[in-house]
Amino acid sequence: MNGSSNVDQLRSPLTPTSSRKLPFNRRSIITTITLCAVAVSVIRLVAYIYYSAKLQDQPVLTLPDQALDDLLLPAYCSAIYYLLTMAAISATYTAYTQWQQRQLELQREQTFLRSTPFSTFSTMCYRYLETSFSIPLVTARTTLRSALVVLAIALLNLLCTVYPESPSQAHTSNRTGYLSIANFALLIPLSIRSLGWLPYDKAISWHRVFAVLAFITATQHGCYHLSERLESLEPIIESSRHITGITSLSIVGLMLLTAHEIVRANQYSWFRTLHLTLFLSLTISATLHNASFLTLNFVGIAAWLGSRISRKLQAPPKVVSIHSTGRITHVTLEHSLKDMTAGQFGYLGVRGPGFTKYGWARPFSFSGIHSQMEGIASNVEEKEPGEAKTTISRLHLQQDTHQRPGFHHESSSAQVPDEQTVNSIEHGRGDEPASKADHPSNLVDLHIHSRGTFTTALLKAASQQDLESKTPNQVHMELDGPYGTPWLSTAKHYYTDFELALFVCSGVGITPWLAVMQHIATKSRSSRTRNVHVIWSIHEPDTYDVFNPRIFSLLKQSSVTFHIHVYITGHHSTLPSAFSDAITFHSGPPNIDLYMTELKEKNPDIDVGVGVCAYEMMEQTVDELVHSSRFSDENARWWIKKELFRI
Incomplete structure (x- = not known):
């Protein structure tokens, strides 16, 4: 479906087609x-020196602690x-913000989400106030x-x-x-x-x-x-x-x-x-x-x-499924968390062999939110993040027997996942028969890349556990959440509010957007989203193999048009074969500027929802483009959410 043919879903025919560039420079x-x-700091220092000099002649005896009661x-x-x-x-x-949210709810009930162009002042505020920058040694x-x-x-x-x-x-x-x-x-x-x-x-x-x-x-x-x-x-x-x-x-x-x-x-x-x-x-x-x-x-x-x-008190025992592929651990939890929305994260704590006794939980994005009877447990209604905690009393650790030893074999990325794997993905777990799923239960997926001590211990537990072991309680898990802001604005714009969505990610940074794309796919009848573009940069095809079954399941159940571009930046001999025309493999890093420019030219007058979870340089590039006059003007605005953990 062409983005230009559905312009009227997000704007009225009265929206002007020309825009004015703003005369200010963000750097200045x-x-x-x-x-x-710096001036504020100097003023405070001057004030201190002034009062010290003004009162330096007062005797010390007039300033004891007990004489300060009157002050x-x-x-x-x-x-x-x-x-x-x-x-x-x-x-x-x-x-x-509550007034903004009420206005957005009223707009969602109308034919056009936005019937008037943005004002010059509003555009200027968005482009300059929302631009991001770093302060060395203070904040990223x-x-x-x-x-x-x-x-x-x-x-x-x-x-x-x-x-x-x-x-x-x-x-x-x-x-x-x-x-x-x-x-x-x-x-x-x-x-x-x-x-x-x-x-x-x-x-x-x-x-x-x-x-x-x-x-x-x-x-x-x-x-x-x-x-x-x-x-x-x-x-x-x-x-x-x-x-x-x-x-x-x-x-x-x-x-x-x-x-x-x-x-x-x-x-x-x-x-x-x-x-x-x-x-x-x-x-x-x-x-x-x-x-x-x-x-x-x-x-x-x-x-x-x-x-x-x-x-600490809210910890009912639940079932966990864990398996590893390469350096990535896939965890599926049956939870009691409430009010979950795709795009949020939770704190995962693990205790057991290889983990410290009183270890701290780490934040991880939800890569999938499921319900065995309802398909997906998240929604985009106005809800505040809830809180719950799940203690795991038994688990099944599954070693991935299809792990590819090298690129030249081209195993899973060139094949359509088998039906059993797809069904396991759609139901949120792969180690229990369907007969046990006769009652509604909420499931959440996490894909965790092994980097530090905690994630390496989790990968080791998933890969070395004996599958025939009958010993329970070897590893206990706690899930606390959901947390985070899944919205793209203070008015709580969500990706389903936009006809076009763009996700830019690198490595396992695709995990939060998998949950969002899953939500878009299952809510395609009630959402405005018709086209989803994905720019995914990975070093080796092994990373794609981990998410191949989930992507296949996503494309299988969705009426939304997906355009998934996978960029492989590492050394390789040939590109993998895609099982769908919606997936395109490229060699080398992505040209984000060129891709977004072409996307803007094809869809000049519609608002776009953008999600980024990538390394800092890529995130900075997307952020600068989104807030530039080339993409956000009076006619259309590109909204952005950056998934960056500051633990």
Whole structure:
């Protein structure tokens, strides 16, 4: 089906065919924002020097800890004003997004999802505010909109510090101290996975932002007090409040250093254990320093503990099927999770031989969501991610006997999968007879590539387990989820809202989009999607062999037109043979710019849903193209979702 023949499904005939280029350069805007951030830091430093110089002649005896009681209320109020302002901003943003979602629901009931062109202002905001960039040693990728929000929150902290003018340096010190506690009151609830009103992948990003702000304000608080006693440190050493304050600040600094993305990515278990230990130590130390820490954070800490306890208690035993192909482990779980949507992820924990006794769960995308009686358990209705946990009491480990030793054999990629394999894929498991599937049960698939210690141990367990073993409980699994934002916008646009969908992935990055494509295929009658394009870059054909049966099952059951382009970048003699005209093999890396340009030329006036799960350079290329004037203008917009784990 041609994309240009179905333009009216997403726009009215009144939509103009010309667009105007926006006169601003994204690079200059990013540079300006960076300079503003530096300016904020300079302003805070100048404010500190100003108050230190202004009050340097005051005697030390006027600033002891016990003489600060009369300054307690104003400093405490500054923190309260800050929290109330943040609450008002959050409530306003929530109300706005809910209004957007209601408008989208009304549009879905109409013939045209979008009957009017985008305004120039809306297009400019989308192209510039949603563009992403990296900050070295700080964050891998962030959007300009997020950077502006962080800058605004930093300015709010500065405003609460210096306004109204403080009567003394001790008063300013108290303000920064209570602002640090207030930032902790915001960051602790944001670490809760089942927060409800904010998806976990979004919440954990803001958790890190407020952690940095808490450390900055706490450092200011300490600097103000230390500057009062520059001639002698003896009063500091003798005061228990100063000792606990320095200890708390040191703990927060250590938490920030050990929580850096480099540490999280390479030593995840060590990071989780150390982070939890330091947090408990900080709670004790900060409470001893000032009881207000526990007062403001009691609700957040209680909610965090309650969330962890509920995940531990909700663990019914279920059945697991595991088998490996090459370096990829395929796990199928029968779960009790609710409100799952294709495009989300879950935390998988494993205990048993080869795994640590108290190991931490890792996040993995769902590659398939099934129901034995209903076909698929996900939907695109407006639902918040639920939470559940599954403990596995028995499993079957299956060694893949069709694993290809080398490319030149061209085994599975050149053949149509057998009927038994396809039926196993469609029912979500391959090791139990159909007679056992006489009642509805939800199944979820995960495809895990072996890279680190955890995934290598999982691959080893799947490949070395004796298939004839009757011993149960050798490996226990826990599944916590679902989490993540499957939507492409705050209004909750989903891929079924677009006539054309494009997925760009590399290696096992196809896993989240397999679940989405499965959803599109099973909901083809009720969705607007008619064409799905896939750009899949892999190093060796073995990766394709793992997903070959699932792709065959997908094409078999769908009335949607698929265009799957597989690019093999490794050394090879010949290209595999495809079992369907919908699959095309290429040698070498993909030319994403050329492919997307041709797609845009064939479909110039329709909105497109784009999904990316690839290495950073490919993700950055797609993101820049989507937000450029060539693809997103007043006539049409390319929406994008990037599947990137920041564990």
